[in-house]
Amino acid sequence: MQTKSLIKYIRQGIPILFILILFSFSIMAIVSELKKDSIESVWLYLKSIPHWHKLTALAMTILGYGLMTGYDLLGFAHIRQKLSPLKVAFTAFISYAIGNTVGFSVLSGTAIRYHYYGLAGVSQVKIAELIIFTHLTFWLGLLSISGVVSLVDPLTLPSTLKLPFDSIHPLGYIFLSLVLIYFILSVTLKHSIKLKEEEITFPKPIISIGTIVVAGLDWGLAAGVLYLLLPVSNSMTYIGFFGIYIIALTAGLISNVPGGLGVFETVMLYLRPQSVSPSDMLGGLIAYRIVYFFIPLIVALVLIGIQAWKTKNKL
Template sequence: MKTNLQVKNIRQIIPIIFIIVLFSISIMAIVSELKKDSIESVWLYLQNIPRGHKINALAMTILGYGLMTGYDWLGFAHIRQKLSAWKIGFTAFISYAVGNTVGFSVFSGTAIRYHYYGLWGVSNIKIAELVVFTHLTFWLGLLSIGGTVSLIDPLTLPSVLKLPFDSIHPIGYIFLSLVIIYFILSVTLKHPIPFKDEEITFPKPIISIGTIIVAGLDWGLAAGVLYSLLPINHSMSYIGFFGIYIIALTAGLISNVPGGLGVFETVILYLRPESISSSDTLGGLIAYRIIYFFIPLIVALALIGIQALKNKNS
């Protein structure tokens, strides 16, 4: 019994150790890149980002988080559950704003959905279906958009990575092959697939296509936020940069580091055009974190507080 408990504790600790090690390696990589410049140059670039670029980034952030609520709206159509658009938008925004910044969105975003949707009369079973839907379609969108961009403008990978291929072209084929397999399964499998304590029911193809469109617009805007904060307008096309962004986003998600912090930045630094200094890149990344992550988080926390007061007084 004691041995089983020790094994269980070790299994719980290993992922945490992995995240800490990965985060530490990312920070060391960032520090190594910054040896070429200085912290002062990072701060100088951050201060000198044109006001118009910051306003554009903020506007795209607002539009992007509005689009993210589309995942939950499509999810409610999938589970055939009715709830007011305001309540869906409110809950979805808070879950994404908190999950994107804090990380572990599987737990943080899920807990928020269970709390608010449950408060508004949605059963736990329906919420579970919705959660499975949002996670499944998130990866469907990532594979679809990432695969398409990889084929349109395949990014050349730096030789320092020592990968068996020179560009992300093969990754694009792999991603799109998985998407095709998904659609084949969604058409042929009519019964739910048991998965741990839940069941996966494939959404109708029209709903899946809708999530891909939402994902494309969502990540297109997210990449646009960072693109507008970096001095790469003349050194790399937006589509070319979008490929870098998708790779960095995927690495951050796989790492499980909260918000992909450090991992996302490391990938951007290594894949950036040589014409951009590491200090300018890091300055843009800091501005991106503030505008795209921390401002929505502050708004979400304020909304949580306001809603808590309303519930208390009602």
């Protein structure tokens, strides 16, 4: 029994150890990039960001998180359940605000949806189907947008990476091929899975197209927030910058480091235009973390507190 328990603890600890190692390497890489700069230069860039850029970035963040609720609204259309759009928006916002910042969105977002949608009377099976839908369509949207950007304005990759291709152009064909396979399956697969008294079906093509539109606007706004907070407009087009953003975002997601912290910044630093100094890039990334991650997190925690207070007073 002790041996089995030990093996269980080791298996549980390996992913955490891997995340810590990856995070440590990311921090070391950031420090290495900043060795010619000082913390003061990062702070100076933060103070130099125009106020209208900060306010516009905040407005785009609000709009972006509003768009994220579209994933859940489309999900409810897919699972054929009716729920007040306000309740859906409330739960979706909290789920994304906490999941994006804390990380492990598969766990944190899932727990939040089970709690609030369960209180609203949605069955556990339907909530599970909704969660599968949101995660599936998230990657569908990401592959679709990444594929288009990779073909329209392919990013040239640094030779130091020693990859078999010089740009992300080939990845565009791979990503869009995966999206095409998905749509073929959505048209041809007519069978549903019976689970208890509920049926789980493959999303209809029209709903999948809707999620791609939502994803395109969502990621477009998210990249736009960072683009506004960085001094890259004179050296790189928005589309070209979007390619870097998607690569950094994907690396952060795959790493499983909470919020992609460190990993996202490392990729952005390595792929930045040469005209942008590491300290300016890091300053913009810190501003982005504050505007796009921490402010929504604070709002979400306040909303949770208000909701808990209302529930307590009703009892």
